Amino acid sequence: MTSEVPTDYSDFTVGAPIADDRAPDGPIAERWDRRRFEAKLVNPANRRGRTVIVVGTGLAGGSAGATLAEAGYHVVQFCFQDSPRRAHSIAAQGGINAAKNYRNDGDSVRRLFYDTVKGGDFRARESNVHRLAEVSVQIIDQCVAQGVPFAREYGGLLDTRSFGGVQVSRTFYARGQTGQQLLLGAYQALSRQVAAGNVELHPRTEMLDLLVIDGRARGIVARDLVTGAVSAHLADAVVLATGGYGNVFHLSTNAKNSNATAIWRAHRRGAYFANPCFTQIHPTCIPRSGEHQAKLTLMSESLRNDGRIWVPRTAGDTRSPELIPEDERDYYLERIYPAFGNLVPRDIASRAAKNVCDEGRGVGPGGQGVYLDFADAIARLGRAAVEARYGNLFEMYQRITAEDPYRVPMRIYPAIHYTMGGLWVDYDLQTSVPGLFAIGEANFSDHGANRLGASALMQGLADGYFVLPATLADYLAQAPVAPVAADHPEVTTVIAEVTDRLKRLLAVDGDRSPESFHRELGQLLWDECGMARDEAGLRRALARIPELRAEFWRRLAVPGTGEELNQTLEKANRLVDYFELAELMCLDALHRTESCGGHFRTESQTPSGEAARKDEEFGYVAAWEYTDGGAPVLHREELTFTEVHPTQRSYA
């Protein structure tokens, strides 16, 4: 458990199957109710004496911290940003789904459940997804009560819009800044608890390891990013709400500091890592402009409601868009998928864009782009209406590209956006380490192989406001309460390991920045484990990553010391984990010789070029166990579908 010796990722062994033993059986619509009733409660008087660590302050962590503190638990909360309000959930644009059926367009809990299971290409758990759909209704109530300024109709009722992959209008939104508004709601609730003394907040503090004592998660080791002090924090349970790992690709839509260290260190301490190869490529990102680019900027998927996507019919047509007549344009999504058109799910839209660009029909510099055209919408609705719906997005696009999207079509291209994989959790959101919970994007549970738009915000808040507070109470009611001594041998050991690792990073004294390694690793992953994967490419990546890692430990340059604010050191430390995670992603992608959702193995496609699943062979969650220096162990969790029967997904 202690060494930095790389695990051999060229092979794996198969371990015992696992099962989600917390999910109740019986009628699916009654399961969450039953679980809540059967969950043990903690007497209000005893809650003050129970300490819960929450790592992360995004939608999942912020809502969990606020709710647990309000319930009376003592919460110790961490974020690496200077304020909990800056967690990356703030950048989510489009909206949040809820099965309110305010539009009377046939929506229901069951339909949201159905859409999500189908959209995830039948690689999510039915029980979890149904609970998510049920709870979605309460989330909107909660946020409205907090003062989240959702868009309203003139009659004062809530407005909704539709999103990719669905045919009902169930997405609640606050212009193009829904994530910001939901996060501020959670942050304000959390700030109230901080001021009341119920939450002890540690901003600018990064979790660097997990403390597992007597088989249970009992705390974390964290570094104060200002002073560099490494210290242990102890608790009765630990909640990881640290988001996804999309930044392993270097160029992604994730905030620059989002990283995988917390979940990866938990994985090394015994938490299984599920479906790491399931990454989501988002279709509507601003194309990269050059080698200097540090991150990619997403344009909300809601733009696809009114924007039409097209490329020239002929390859090599470099005329400016207004000079290309209608009959020489290919509105390829509308042509191939007439029922859903521009609103097909993200994986379908992304791959279609890649295909037309691969055919040489891409637009803009480098041919890595397709048009997202609002000319028809402006003609139909008027500029003012389009501005009211998407004004801030248009402004952002113009600021970045210096092009006016009211006059020329936007250019978009797919980018890494979200990771459906994450720590394996049971129905209680507990990992394979007792007392360690993972919520929001940090877990794997609700989106299968592809996430529908406006569902990430829904899951973050469902987990934090509603699910975790009930299931965590059950754990705390039954867990032993013996305190861990601050000088427990495991505490001392892990602090020493973390400190030693930082020292070794500082001691390499080479000539390459962590950023330069990150770019190289990211490009390799994008090329070989990106929008399309095949065996040869994945094997190439698995051979190359260890070489790159060896070079990292030979040539890394980190100026300064560990006893100060040192952003280069922070980055280098995260990269160590990215190298290992990247290998597990490639191994997972290699072993899953089917295509599903965002995981497209070119060897497995239908005659029409869509993802071909192999349900008989791969209808399972791949939960990987870490072994120190040995090959990873694959534990399969079989997925059963009793409510939504797996079919080839069709949006035609």
Add this chain to the structure above:
Amino acid sequence: MNLTLRIWRQAGPDAPGALTTYQVTGISPEMSFLEMLDTLNEELIPRGEEPVAFDHDCREGICGACGMVINGQAHGPERTTTCQLHMRHFQDGDVIDVEPWRSAAFPVVRDLVVDRSAFDRIIGAGGYITAPTGSAPEAHATPVPKEAADLAFEHAECIGCGACVAACPNGSAMLFTSAKVVHLNVLPQGAPERRSRARALVGAMDAEGFGGCTNTGECATACPKGIGLNAIATLNREFLLGGR
């Protein structure tokens, strides 16, 4: 483009600071200001020199983490965040001064990084609606006039970057505080705590050491989210009506 940068370097809160001159070459007009600083740091790191520390995260203008005074202006010459300021707004050969936010209530942590936790404490004093988490009335039980929802949204857009404080000659946090008060006070859900909220937030703001407002208006000019001075007028009215 080739540029001369004069950047504030300061090793820690108590260390002396000074402007240090750097040359950067081959800057593309497509780069953001932060990508230009990345370029500088990528040259410094392999040489074993300490890179310039600055706060940043989302790099799409919404997290509010980035912020520096560029040629004397908060976030620089365009009305946007530093991460969304592109180098096409500068000329080849320019000399650019880069400094941290300066305010007694925002101590320098290192180089361009400052401590803005005072903002979190202001919010903690009452910048919320006291709604229990985990249960709430049906959302449509409280209709909200569209005008109120839009007005609330326009003020809820504040990203807490602190440009208003950095731009104000008094180092006042009135624009930040008033944005939150307007957001919550115009909504029916926020009405019950309307009066006490204005009092509590202003009290916290004063306690943190921010200066008073003298209607200079620099804050609204610097605000990347376009929050206007009328927010401050509303806050003043709410405060006066609040009584004790």
